[in-house]
Amino acid sequence: MTRELYLSDSYQTRCEAQIVSIIDEKVVLDQTVFYPTGGGQEHDIGWLIQGDTTAEVLRVKKEQGEIIHYVNDSSGLSIGPVSAEIDWKRRKGLMRHHSMLHVLGSVCFKHFESLCTGNQIYQDRARIDLTNITELKTEEIEKMIEEANEEVEHNHPVSVRLVPRDVAESISGSIKTVVNLIPESVKEIRLVKIGDIDEQACGGTHVKETTEIGRMVLLKMKNKGKGVTRLELMAEE
Numbered sequence: 001m002t003r004e005l006y007l008s009d010s011y012q013t014r015c016e017a018q019i020v021s022i023i024d025e026k027v028v029l030d031q032t033v034f035y036p037t038g039g040g041q042e043h044d045i046g047w048l049i050q051g052d053t054t055a056e057v058l059r060v061k062k063e064q065g066e067i068i069h070y071v072n073d074s075s076g077l078s079i080g081p082v083s084a085e086i087d088w089k090r091r092k093g094l095m096r097h098h099s100m101l102h103v104l105g106s107v108c109f110k111h112f113e114s115l116c117t118g119n120q121i122y123q124d125r126a127r128i129d130l131t132n133i134t135e136l137k138t139e140e141i142e143k144m145i146e147e148a149n150e151e152v153e154h155n156h157p158v159s160v161r162l163v164p165r166d167v168a169e170s171i172s173g174s175i176k177t178v179v180n181l182i183p184e185s186v187k188e189i190r191l192v193k194i195g196d197i198d199e200q201a202c203g204g205t206h207v208k209e210t211t212e213i214g215r216m217v218l219l220k221m222k223n224k225g226k227g228v229t230r231l232e233l234m235a236e237e
């Protein structure tokens, strides 16, 4: 199992680690700051630096508890100490857009009990699939986004905690629904809390305070059928 440093500190951009295996272009470390694609959030990119060798990390995936760093060229790397560094500009964008979706989701839940059925987070935009808002006109959606922007400006603190599964299931609101979708084998649930407006089961990386998100702007809106609306947004810095 790779130790996932991004779960406790999303602002850590670099770590010293050990390379424990290299198979073709796939490199595994004992611990890493690289976030692997998951939970709708795209992976980090960056570099593995060992002596005079710098390998570019192009893609990161989680496979059976191991975090696999796919590098451009592993020929200069060997088992042993390494520095791992992420591209902070990309990570920051991913964090801002991930937190943005949580804030917007909380406003939609408050007014329409909307649940999130899917999301995709990129460096410069994100999309979210929400229930219960297909009847709304564009102006009404814009009004909700405006309210979400007001929440952002309140500068709510964002915090993370780990709780036993049964505790997460007993919290009222939308958490229970999400937790039910997480495999039974997961006994500890990571909860991301935004001030007093939102708490979600989430394994992603987030900003510390909501003003870091910036101003969210609606890019696209689409009725996906079956009562689901897809919103695509970007957060302007």
Ligand SMILES: [Zn+2]
Pocket (backbone or CB within 6 Å): 039, 098, 102, 200, 201, 202, 203, 204
């Ligand atoms: Zn999330």
